[in-house]
Amino acid sequence: MKAKLEEIRLEALHALEGLDELDKLEEFRLKYLGKKGALTQVLRGMGGLPAEERPIVGQIANEVRNQLESELEQKTKDLKEAALTRRLEAEKIDVTVPGERPGLGRLHPVTTVLNELKDIFLGMGFDVAEGPEIEYDYYNFEALNLPKNHPARDTQDTFYIDNTILLRTHTSPVQIRTMEKQKPPIKIICPGRVYRSDEVDATHSPIFHQIEGLVVDKGITMGDLKGVLDVFAKAVFGPETKTKLRPHHFPFTEPSAEVDVSCAICKGAGCRVCSYTGWIEILGAGMVHPRVLEYVNIDPNEYSGFAFGMGLDRIVNIKYGIDDIRLLFENDIRFLKQF
């Protein structure tokens, strides 16, 4: 019987070694270790053995069973491992094949830049105010110290609906509307669409976007205006950016200034973008004209303020190096995708 057990052991180990498929392992287990398996058959014959041999044969049989079970376990593990390795190898992919994109859209660059500017000014304590695009002449001109037949009205070619209603030529009417409703301190920015009857070309569009700022409080100075514009310019165009105020004239501010920033492209050395001057004009600004304050019943002897306004589209173009404003309104996806 011992020999029989030894024979089973050798045969089984041999068979196991030859197995290379996971599916066959169960078959193997049944054949040798199952209830009807070879080992069980042998043990069933133990009844015919002398009593003194039984424990010995029993021990051998157990040894054989243990060995086979452990070998089977090992084999199972090995085959599983091998199968996994084979699967993983087979599943190798070409990672250079392009991905499947859900397809993101984009914000229009004007919105992106506007959001950026809003963040800058919100951080400096400005609130956002808005007003209508179709406006009364009064808010767009008269209350801004531009009475009827003022020659400076010519610099803002205006679309009229009728004698008293027009398409706002700047976002400044929002300043008046705000000051009518709210007493100082006032600290707002007013972004929005504005209209001028300019024929379309690379630098002109009859519709464009402006963002204006207004601060009115006690003791506001031109130094404050310079400080705020400097913070703004550095935030938008980089920390190296310098600002320069040049005297200018606007009917609604006095003193007034045009504001240049150092060219971000050439760092002031002169290039095509800045027409070789090292500076780029980006906005108009000034101290709120006393007469404008009087219009909204704010006492100019007690309060002062500053205002500034810029063309958003122009900032977008400078920031991204776009040389034709028309691109902003064409909405070619290949253009929009770049921002």
Place this chain on the structure above:
Amino acid sequence: MLVPLEWAKDYTNINTSTKELAKKMTMTGSKVEEIIELGQDIQKVLVGKIETIKAHPDADKLVICIVDIGTEKIQIVTGAPNVKEGQLIPVAVHGAKLPGGISIKRGKLRGVESHGMLCSGEELGLTEADYEGAQVDGILVLNEEYPLGMDIKEALQLAGEVIDFEITANRPDCLSIIGLAREMAITLGTSFKMPQVKLDKGYGNIKDQLKVRVDNKELCPRYTARLVEDVKIEPSPLWMRRRLSAAGIRPINNIVDITNYVMLELGQPMHAFDYEKIEGGTIVVRNAKPGETIVSLDDKDRALTEDMLVIADLNKPIAIAGVMGGANSEITENTKTIVFESAVFDGGSVRLTSKALGLRSESSSRFEKGLDINMTDLALDRAVQLVQELGAGKLVEGHIDELARPIERKSFCVKTSRINDLLGLDLPVSQIVDILTRVGLDIEDLGQEIKVTVPTYRNDIEGMADLAEEVARIYGYDKIPMTLMETSVAKGTRTQKDRLLERIKNTLTGMGYYEALTYSFTSPNIYKTIGYTDPKDYPKSIKIANPLGEDNSMMRTTIIPSILEVLSRNYNRRLDRCRVFEINPVFIPKEIPLKELPEEILTLAIGAYGKDYSFFTLKGLIEELVERLRLEDRISYIQDKHPSMHPGRCAKLLLDDRAVGFIGELHPKVADNYGISDRVYLGELDLDLLLRETNIEIKYKALPRYPAVTRDLALVIKKEITAGQVLDKIKSAGGKILEEVSLFDIYEGKQVADGYKSLAYSLTYRASDRTLKDQEVNQVHSKIVAALESDLGARLR
């Protein structure tokens, strides 16, 4: 304003380079647009004299000239028909440059060496006005003596620097050479002098020959005139013509040139009338009479209205005051006696007249900004002085000066501390006084205050803020220290609307849509293009009175056409898919014409075409968006018709029971109008309404603690019964424990009878406080089935 520098130098010293001057002038408020170097394009062209001319051996039309250019004699072959020995002519020598980028090199013409070129006036870029004979066929023959070898630019005064200044509307005094010379002096700290005018004594007395009556003194506060006899009309001298040309004005004849010269120099527009054309020797300044007309100097017939001011004689208008003279009193070559007019007209009136006539002139653009009432007589005398200098005529003694009221200078008091406070400076009173004096104001120091008296040419200065600007621009804008006001600590707040808009935009871009921005203008024909058939159905729309063309003459009431244009443009550029949106107001008038401002409704428009897109792609997007605004329980979709849309594929959106917009597939005919042959999907929503109703409050709901039970439900039902009806029925019958209903299959076809469809739902039941028992679920589920069967005629499948 073009300022030839050598002209300005007559009245001030310029002690620095032109470039530096330009920089400094810009920083004191006279912005330099450009420095123009005249004659830059002419190099190495010299005055030469033709010594001898011989025939060319091999060419009939060419001759060989020996030309003396001072330092040497050179041989030049020319084809000019007008060469003669002894002529002084411009010679472009080897290496010369001419306007238009032409360069001259020595070479051979038909085998004969030529060391340069004889120049015509045209080749030098000259017109007859620049130099007599400049336009004749052939070379330019110089009619005065010049040293041989002299640079032609020097001889013909072609060189020089001109600065182009941008003059702001508040500084009409700077629309003149003296105005800018004064600013240069203020800027550089150099001296400035006004023109010194001394006239030779004239003959007779003007009062015997000319009468002036100003009927409208409001519109003409001052009118001055002088008379000049024995006028010889001829070209003005070269120096005057060169100055006028450099300043951008075409020379005409001595008298007209003088009026223009004085206007440029002093900023006072002048006019010269032919005295003999003035009937009754009387000038009347009055409003035009009904029906009066005048032919202006540009030969156009102008109909005048009663609000326009004219210069008239006893019978007829002879000039439109401040705008343009009349052809009937124009200076001609036969003019013998002239009247010089120098006057001040009301700026607003000139502006209105010039606008109404569509006629702007150098004169009107100066008058409309308001002129110095003290300049009229000086300008008048300056003109006569030039007449005498040029020997162009004889002065009749005396002058006419109709002054409405005594000239007063504005004056007011200001605390200097307020100037410092506004600028953020701390300048001593003495420095402020110095600066204000330097810019020409008379200052009296009263201790606490200063008393400021303003010269009449600076009427723009009215109060403290104006003085602050004067101080700032001379002290230097760049020297004002940067500060940040104290209130700047607080953080600003965004409005709820602003935040929600950002959320909507981010949701849309996150789902693959590009933001577009388009014009708010549209064409009145647009409604037809987008499918409206009856003009009675066109929405009321606002028209622009002065649009940029018909196509841009109406304010849009819908963004749909703009979105269609964007889709069409991208389609034409062969993009196989496109998804865009725009958020902007549309303009809805209550009535036309407007009695008040229209409603501006913030509107979201969405458009898409391309593979794998359907009505339900768009609807799914809207559903996500509505959920993002926490309005999903209040929005419903009902089948609808819209002129632009596919009649069977359009839904109206309701918020509770208010219409909030529509979505659908574009009508193929409309798509065709935009050249798109794909299916196009569009939606337009009233964002103002959605944003107003948005529930921004978020309250956490506990996650379920008890398990759900899921049951499927497959129905066969009549085709015309909508999924919405079925859903409503399931929900109302399902009661509290029905947590979710999801439609996972719709089928029409072989296994289903004609006119029927099959719908498959998955129903989820759950209670928040216990595990549901089968029996409980079965009961509700049966109730649902029963309701569907009895109310909608459904059958279980």
